[in-house]
Amino acid sequence: MSDTLASKMYGKTVLVSGAAGFLGSHMCDRLLAEGAQVVALDNFITGHRRNIAHLQGNPSFRFVEHDITKPIDVGPVDYVINMASPASPKDYLEFPIETLDVGSFGTRNMLEIAARYNAKFLTTSTSECYGDPQVHPQVESYWGNVNPVGPRSCYDESKRFSEAITMAYHRSRGVRTSIARIFNTFGPRMKLNDGRVVPAFVDQALQGIPLTLFGDGSQTRSFCYVSDLIDGLYRLLLSTEVYPVNLGNPNEITIREFAEVITKLTETATGVVCKPLPEDDPRQRQPDITKARQVLGWEPKVDLTTGLLATIRYFQDLEGSSA
């Protein structure tokens, strides 16, 4: 439990959509640890029951299987955290219409709940709002470079719409809202087969096969460990900041270097195999977190090696238990 923010959650009810996802399930854990009552929604399109199995039987946790593109009323709540969406490129390419629906109809339904019960609303947006950015590092005031008709547009435009409708509810209905722009995040409970670089590389290394390097590996990303990200979201939930806030780790690395880190930490030597770079794959990505530092007093604490070792252990256990 955090020292300064702890008491804020006692007696409060928080609605979390996307609660069985990677980030959603960690958010539920944090809220429960802070003393909140959690009402959790998920339709398992990309989330997994395993991620919330440890919470079943907890009297402070209520799970409702529900697709938030359909309206729902779970009763009075104090906070709404909107985290439901396919989020890996592989998932949203498989479910492009569902991705657009959840960002639009889904976000609107969650905003309606916040408006009805005068609850504070937090939506989880993405660094993909910046598209293939021409400003580096990315600062919140940058409007982005998104291809509106490319393969990633279903995700990027869904999230951009979710930001727009959040601002509209704030301006016209007076809902208290916050918007997080989440950069690449990793940790236990990521899906092994969601195609993202962290589970893909770790799985390949553990299986003893070459790591699939897309393009020449010179593109960059900046990886944030899940506990840091959740702490940033929690602080933003309790803040009065209305405009988007970047949350991520500014420690930028090329994907080729990242493959070397995974190889070293898994103590393997399988090498890499080059595959074509996916269309519209951003060349570089690094959050400018000046605003989060100033407004939330937040910055990441967990270094890449520590976070990756915990993640590798999780995948080892998972593969061991399903063997």
Ligand code: UDP
């Ligand atoms: N990537 C890769 N090999 C993989 C999966 C991803 O080289 O097996 C690259 C991908 O092209 C991108 C980066 O790793 O440049 C991060 O991809 P990810 O799918 O994790 O997330 P993104 O940041 O693109 O949303």
